[in-house]
Amino acid sequence: MTVPVDTERTITITVNGVPRRATVPVRRLLSDALRHDLGLTGTHVGCEHGVCGACTVVVDGAAVRSCLVLAVQADGAAVETVEGLAREDSGGGQVLHPVQEAFRECHALQCGFCTPGFLMTITAGLEARDPSAELTEEEVDELVGGNLCRCTGYANIRKAVHDAAAAMRDGA
Numbered sequence: 001m002t003v004p005v006d007t008e009r010t011i012t013i014t015v016n017g018v019p020r021r022a023t024v025p026v027r028r029l030l031s032d033a034l035r036h037d038l039g040l041t042g043t044h045v046g047c048e049h050g051v052c053g054a055c056t057v058v059v060d061g062a063a064v065r066s067c068l069v070l071a072v073q074a075d076g077a078a079v080e081t082v083e084g085l086a087r088e089d090s091g092g093g094q095v096l097h098p099v100q101e102a103f104r105e106c107h108a109l110q111c112g113f114c115t116p117g118f119l120m121t122i123t124a125g126l127e128a129r130d131p132s133a134e135l136t137e138e139e140v141d142e143l144v145g146g147n148l149c150r151c152t153g154y155a156n157i158r159k160a161v162h163d164a165a166a167a168m169r170d171g172a
Helices: 030-037 098-105 115-128 137-144 155-169
Strands: 008-015 018-025 056-059 062-065 078-080
Touching: 018 030, 030 056, 056 115, 062 115, 098 115, 098 155, 115 137, 115 155, 137 155
Parallel strands: 008 078
Antiparallel strands: 008 018, 056 062, 056 078
């Protein structure tokens, strides 16, 4: 007897505040669904094993490696990608998130491949902590330690974390 297997499924995820539907193969990774089915190419795919962090997105408030999550597992979830970090200002322009601004000001990127993953990981980490608490070096290590960068040597990324935390504490 042959048991029918669903090979595709229609999912609904709220991406950057906008409900989105897609019909995806049941084995499609969230990273691939974001890039190929929803056209959001800011999420980069590096190692496809969850090691490099380039594909990090925020799912229901937690930073996750989107190459380790099936798209069908995210059905009904709220997903934030790097495309959703900047916000629209009253004049219709874009205002960078404090983490993005800190990366720009601190020259915390070179080639930019790892940057979306760093931005999402750091944003989720800083938003989850008490902004009035002093940021420790151990916390910075925790925020940047799971993402790989081959270009910068991390010094400017670490400085950007401190600057972003200060800006978030000051309400920027």
